[in-house]
Amino acid sequence: MIDADAFREFEHDGWQRAAEHYVDAFGAVTAQAAGPLLDAVAAGSATQLLDVATGPGFVAAEAASRGARVIGVDFSSAMIAAAGRRYHDILFREGDAEALAFDGDTFDAVVMNFGLLHLARPEAALAEAMRVLRPGGRYAFTVWAPPDQAVGFGMVLRAIERCGRLDVGLPEGPPFFRFSNADECRTELGRAGFVGASVRTLPLRWTLSSPDDVYEAISRGGVRTAAILRLQTADAQAAIRAAVRDEAEQHRTADRIVLPMPAVLALGMKPT
Numbered sequence: 608m609i610d611a612d613a614f615r616e617f618e619h620d621g622w623q624r625a626a627e628h629y630v631d632a633f634g635a636v637t638a639q640a641a642g643p644l645l646d647a648v649a650a651g652s653a654t655q656l657l658d659v660a661t662g663p664g665f666v667a668a669e670a671a672s673r674g675a676r677v678i679g680v681d682f683s684s685a686m687i688a689a690a691g692r693r694y695h696d697i698l699f700r701e702g703d704a705e706a707l708a709f710d711g712d713t714f715d716a717v718v719m720n721f722g723l724l725h726l727a728r729p730e731a732a733l734a735e736a737m738r739v740l741r742p743g744g745r746y747a748f749t750v751w752a753p754p755d756q757a758v759g760f761g762m763v764l765r766a767i768e769r770c771g772r773l774d775v776g777l778p779e780g781p782p783f784f785r786f787s788n789a790d791e792c793r794t795e796l797g798r799a800g801f802v803g804a805s806v807r808t809l810p811l812r813w814t815l816s817s818p819d820d821v822y823e824a825i826s827r828g829g830v831r832t833a834a835i836l837r838l839q840t841a842d843a844q845a846a847i848r849a850a851v852r853d854e855a856e857q858h859r860t861a862d863r864i865v866l867p868m869p870a871v872l873a874l875g876m877k878p879t
C-alpha cells in the first residue's frame with residue numbers, strides 16, 4: 608500500500624540532498640528535452656508558461672529565451688536556490704505540483720520535464736495542470752522510456768538485481784516507469800480531462816566522460832535508485848559499481864561513453 612505522504616517526504620528529502628549534484632549528473636541529458644517539450648506546447652513570444660518541477664530551471668530558461676513569460680516551481684528549496692543562481696531574470700518559486708498555488712485558467716502552457724515519475728500523486732498533478740491552464744492551453748510532460756531502452760537505468764537496475772537487493776524498505780511510491788507506457792499516458796491525460804492526447808519518443812543521449820560516471824550520477828543526482836544503492840552492503844555496492852562500469856564500457860565511442868536514454872513526451876490540450 609502506498610503511503611503518499613511518506614513517499615512525498617522521502618522524495619523531498621532526496622531532492623534537497625541531490626540538488627547540488629543534479630546538474631552535473633543529469634543536466635546534459637534532461638536539458639535535451641526542453642526544446643521538444645516547448646515546441647509541443649507551442650511556447651513562443653508572450654506565452655504565459657508554468658514549468659512544474661523545474662529543478663535547476665533548464666526548461667524555464669529556454670522558454671524565457673523564446674520570449675515566454677515564465678514561472679518555474681519546485682518543491683525543493685535547494686533546487687529553487689540552484690535555479691535562481693543559474694538564471695537571475697526568471698521567477699522561481701517553491702511549490703507543490705500536486706497543489707499549485709495559482710488561480711484557475713492562468714497559463715497558456717504547463718510543462719513538466721522528468722517530474723511526473725517522482726510524484727506520490729501524479730493524478731493530482733495532472734488535475735492541477737488542467738485547472739491552472741486556460742481553455743485551449745497545452746500541457747506536456749516527459750518521463751524516461753522503459754529501462755530496456757533508457758539503458759543507463761537498465762544497467763544499474765540489472766546490476767542491483769544481480770549483485771544486491773532492490774527491496775531495501777523504502778517508502779513505496781508509484782512505479783518509476785508507469786508513464787513510460789504510451790497507453791498509460793493517454794489514459795491518465797484523458798481521465799484528467801485533456802483532449803487530443805499524443806505521445807512520442809525523444810531519442811536523447813547521455814554522454815559521459817568515464818564508465819564510472821553512470822553509477823556516480825545515479826547515486827548522487829537521483830533519489831529512488833540513489834537510496835537503493837546507498838542501502839546496499841559495501842560488498843554489494845562494489846560489485847554493482849563494477850558491473851555497471853563493465854556494461855557502460857560497451858557503449859564507448861572514442862573517448863566518451865554515449866548511452867541511449869530515450870524519453871517519452873506526452874501532450875494534451877484543455878478543451879476550449
Ligand SMILES: C[S@@+](CC[C@H](N)C(=O)[O-])C[C@H]1O[C@@H](n2cnc3c(N)ncnc32)[C@H](O)[C@@H]1O
Binds near residue numbers: 662666680705721722
Ligand atoms: C528529475 S528532476 C527534473 C528537473 C528538471 N525539470 C529537468 O528538466 O532536469 C525532478 C524534479 O522534480 C521536483 N519535484 C519532485 N516532486 C515534486 C512535487 N511534488 N512538486 C514540485 N516539484 C517536485 C524535484 O525537486 C526535482 O527538482
